[in-house]
Amino acid sequence: MSVATAPARKTAGQSFSDWANAHRKWLFAAPAMIFVGILIIFPVAWTVYLSLTDASGSVRADSDFIGLENYLSVLTDTDRFWPAAGRTAYFTVTALAVEMVLGMCIALLLWRPFRGEKWVRVAILLPLVATPVAVGMMWRLIFDPNIGFANQMLGWVGIPPQPWLSGVESALPTTIFIDIWQWTPMIVLILLAGLTSLSEEPDEAARIDGANAWQRFWYVTLPLMMPTVIVAVLLRSIDALKTFDILYATKGKGGGSFNEVETLNIYAYGLSFDYNKYGLSSTVLILFFLIIVSIMFLLTRRRKGTP
């Protein structure tokens, strides 16, 4: 018996490992894909379905199929949806633009070696790893109209106190400022990695041809850095569009009592978890999702186009 079974067991084991080796491509990739797929595909399909119903109240409540009615009411909603979309665009574009320019300046400052480099790197790392909710709370104290350090500083130079986060006009720019504080370091790190991998020759050649620092940056370094710049824009815009933690921490659930900082993300969250209007919130989410995917599509096409 043992003589007969031993080789059989061995071939069975062998054939399994042969099979595993032959199919290792999918054996390795499938578990992760299935995990993410299950957590994405069902919810997205369900969100599409919900967006076509009048579901509200409880997630389990009965709902009626109402076709594209939600889409019609969301797209004609100049009260909440379009202002929220506008704020999302304003937040993303402003934060991204300032972060890119500031990030490039700081990266250029750090490019050539200097004493104390290590300390500056530590300073750059700390905001990046700080918990965003805690960061939001920290700035909320600093920007507090009565006891905040920001207004104390303004007082020293004789400027009257500003409402900062509590002002209807100033709340969104203030949250953009917080986003800039936290995420410019990431742009610096990415651009610095790009700068240090550049070869010195083109810069040297331009120097010998008599180009000044600005010309060398604009005509030599920046074009060479374009691929890295696009990666940085891509990574940062994905997160900036979805900003939640800082807005929620500084202004609370609905983006403040006057919806000062209500972006699409905050609006959809409020519709779902404060007002339980699942049909409507699903519609907002589908539209938001389409906007993000099309922006990513445009950016990655641009990326492939660059040499």
Added chain:
Amino acid sequence: MSTVTELPESFAPVLAPRRKPLRSRAYKAFRVCALVVVVLALLAPLAWMVLASFKTNVDIYDAAKSLVFTPTFENYSNVLQRNNYFVFIFNSFWVAFASTLLSLLLGVPAAYAMSRFSMQRSALVVLMARIIPGVSLLVPWYYVFSNLRMVGGFSVLILSHMFVALPLIVYIMMSYFDSLPVELEESAQVDGLSPIGAFRLITLPLSLPGIMTAGILAFIFSWNNFMFALVLSGASTKTLPVAIFDFVSYASIDWGGLMAAATVVTIPIMVIALFTQKYVVSGLTAGATKG
């Protein structure tokens, strides 16, 4: 500069204008000033948070006591004892640790296959998790997981944080495996190892620095995640970022306690990041220089 000294005097102005050394000294001074401003702007707010956490609420309201005050540990003892923060600290650690470990288990082999067989489209499936706004998944997740009676338990929190960690790990490890030469595995296979054996015995040990990078970054992002835990955690599984809100009520804010709580959330992750600086930086810049 050395090329200038070797050339005749008359060429010097063309190759290196006389103004240059002076200008670069001015630039050096400018750079020092600019860097001091940058460092101050980045660190001062964090220092302010830590300072406020050692003040009484009366001192926080007093502008004269901005920097000079009698430090008190009352806020910390308040945070740590009365509000049961040790439980929340444990929750945050456990969720971040478990989700990172499980994501590495799924993500590293997946990234390896996607890198070696250039499965761009499959990689995009996993990276979609990074692009989709988390809010859009929360309602369906909440529905399903509450029907499964999982909301408020650790498993659902770990699953949702894996959703954050996994795409990060796949992205970082793909660019790491891309940079690892295939020849090493091929020569191991010539020596008689199976493809999976070569992955296990050659590639995996060689990619430990990459795995460290991916793991640390996944841990940081999971630790800092707020939105998923806000909806999916229960009273006993609350993570630190959610627990912070206990200090905010509609009527008033306990600023001292809040700043102590914020410090308690932020400091551990900063300490981890400082000790593993090299890995954090290479993780955050992964794939950036390939173009």
